[in-house]
Amino acid sequence: MAQQTIPPHVLIFPFPVQGHVTTMLKLSELFCLAGIHVTYLISTQNYTRLVRCTNVLSRLSPYPGFRFQVLPESVSDGNAQSMDLVMNLFESLKTAKTFFKDLLIGEAQKPVTCIISDGLMSFTLDLGEEIGIPIIYFRTISSCSFWAYFCMPKLVEAGELPLKGDDMDVLIKNVPGMECFLRQRDLPSLCRVSDLNNSTFTMISSETHQTVRARALILNTFEDLEGPILSQIRTEFPNTYTIGPLHAHLKARLDGKTASQLASSNSLWEEDKSCIKWLDNQPLKSVVYVSFGSIAMVTREQLVEFWHGLVNSGIRFLWVIRPDSVTDEEMGSEIQAELEKATKARGYMVEWAPQEAVLAHQAVGGFLTHSGWNSTLESIFEGVPMICWPYFADQQINSRFVGEVWKVGLDIKDTCDRVVIEKAVKDMMEVRKEEFVESADQIAKMARKSVGEGGSSYCNLNRLIEDIMLMT
Ligand code: UDP
Numbered sequence: 477m478a479q480q481t482i483p484p485h486v487l488i489f490p491f492p493v494q495g496h497v498t499t500m501l502k503l504s505e506l507f508c509l510a511g512i513h514v515t516y517l518i519s520t521q522n523y524t525r526l527v528r529c530t531n532v533l534s535r536l537s538p539y540p541g542f543r544f545q546v547l548p549e550s551v552s553d554g555n556a557q558s559m560d561l562v563m564n565l566f567e568s569l570k571t572a573k574t575f576f577k578d579l580l581i582g583e584a585q586k587p588v589t590c591i592i593s594d595g596l597m598s599f600t601l602d603l604g605e606e607i608g609i610p611i612i613y614f615r616t617i618s619s620c621s622f623w624a625y626f627c628m629p630k631l632v633e634a635g636e637l638p639l640k641g642d643d644m645d646v647l648i649k650n651v652p653g654m655e656c657f658l659r660q661r662d663l664p665s666l667c668r669v670s671d672l673n674n675s676t677f678t679m680i681s682s683e684t685h686q687t688v689r690a691r692a693l694i695l696n697t698f699e700d701l702e703g704p705i706l707s708q709i710r711t712e713f714p715n716t717y718t719i720g721p722l723h724a725h726l727k728a729r730l731d732g733k734t735a736s737q738l739a740s741s742n743s744l745w746e747e748d749k750s751c752i753k754w755l756d757n758q759p760l761k762s763v764v765y766v767s768f769g770s771i772a773m774v775t776r777e778q779l780v781e782f783w784h785g786l787v788n789s790g791i792r793f794l795w796v797i798r799p800d801s802v803t804d805e806e807m808g809s810e811i812q813a814e815l816e817k818a819t820k821a822r823g824y825m826v827e828w829a830p831q832e833a834v835l836a837h838q839a840v841g842g843f844l845t846h847s848g849w850n851s852t853l854e855s856i857f858e859g860v861p862m863i864c865w866p867y868f869a870d871q872q873i874n875s876r877f878v879g880e881v882w883k884v885g886l887d888i889k890d891t892c893d894r895v896v897i898e899k900a901v902k903d904m905m906e907v908r909k910e911e912f913v914e915s916a917d918q919i920a921k922m923a924r925k926s927v928g929e930g931g932s933s934y935c936n937l938n939r940l941i942e943d944i945m946l947m948t
């Protein structure tokens with residue numbers, strides 16, 4: 477009698493914030509499509525929000541091998557609005573260690589055959605090694621920022637960190653592959669501190685180095701976009717799978733009907749779809765979409781500068797202002813109401829947008845973004861040029877690549893001035909429109925190719941799936 481094969485069972489453990497939860501859920505669904513069983517670890521609060529705001533349960537129900545596993549309440553997941561809060565989240569995740577271990581050894585019926593863990597959670601590596609389960613790391617950031625994080629100790633050794641002097645335009649020499657264009661100001665924002673013994677720097681540096689212990693590394697990018705940097709990364713991590721852009725990869729592998737439901741499916745906030753109707757009434761490529769993602773905060777003054785810059789540009793805009801995103805909270809809602817009133821003629825505001833659908837809309841011609849990696853990839857895929865106003869962490873380096881390497885936008889980093897914003901918007905939407913649209917179109921084509929049958933991300937995902945199948 478033929479022996480029944482047991483499908484591999486992967487435990488997926490994302491860092492509990494929007495960009496990570498969404499991306500790793502997309503990876504989970506890709507695995508389910510391939511017949512792999514998935515247990516997806518999620519915090520209570522994120523689970524509640526996901527179920528409330530999306531159709532995720534009905535969408536995932538066709539996959540009998542998929543299940544959510546809610547983490548203990550001790551794992552807090554309040555909004556991570558600064559690096560400090562991000563650090564608090566990392567700390568609180570460690571409290572899940574015992575729970576995680578019990579989960580790994582308690583699955584007698586369906587043993588876990590592989591763990592896919594968000595980078596920087598090295599306690600998962602400890603447990604994987606202890607119990608003998610292979611661990612694959614998934615970094616949801618860009619390859620260029622991962623590589624810069626990895627090289628931070630080298631920068632310290634070479635005396636390039638702490639940063640020297642006030643001239644932030646000085647080039648950094650010790651991130652291989654970026655010698656000609658990486659400036660002090662482009663390094664991850666945590667490099668801007670003078671005391672490198674601080675806990676954030678030490679933790680990120682040493683945790684990033686732990687990646688060498690993982691069996692493999694998954695990156696949400698594609699070869700044609702970050703090839704030269706990936707060659708550098710592979711000198712340290714030969715087993716690196718690039719399988720992105722994941723949001724598009726999943727759509728490409730689903731049938732049309734399910735794919736059309738996907739655009740609005742993984743948000744932790746309620747999406748205001750009224751903006752799509754508003755976009756329907758705007759001319760082709762006439763609107764600049766403005767959003768700073770799920771974490772970034774702006775001050776009242778910055779908000780006002782953006783508003784003046786946008787209004788003075790004369791260009792139409794769709795602006796996402798999360799209710800919790802203005803640092804001076806009391807002023808936040810007041811100023812938002814005021815802006816909303818004053819904006820009516822040429823603008824539209826929402827608290828949270830169906831971003832993928834917005835970027836895919838024909839009325840959108842540009843994106844004023846904080847350069848979060850997901851937003852960057854979503855924009856790249858739709859061929860939408862960007863104005864980058866990086867907020868923190870990896871965003872500083874993403875914006876340098878957008879402006880200087882891929883040439884699909886302008887990097888206004890470290891400036892929040894109405895005149896600069898007005899000029900950048902006019903440049904992107906009018907003066908230099910053709911140039912940006914042309915390069916954005918070219919890269920978008922490569923992105924599509926990468927997730928289509930036979931493309932690099934498509935083949936790498938198949939290879940990853942085959943490798944996981946062998947881990948049973
Ligand atoms: N997003 C969205 N609606 C919004 C703003 C953002 O759906 O109004 C989504 C966006 O599509 C992206 C994610 O939130 O997938 C933000 O991730 P990113 O890595 O860009 O930034 P982060 O929020 O991690 O800073």
Ligand code: UDP
Pocket residue numbers: 557558559560665666668773774778866867868869890
């Ligand atoms: N940052 C920025 N624009 C802002 C706020 C912050 O470019 O409006 C950058 C800033 O350069 C800083 C980094 O983001 O180095 C981290 O900022 P944050 O206020 O989050 O500081 P932290 O919480 O890490 O001390």
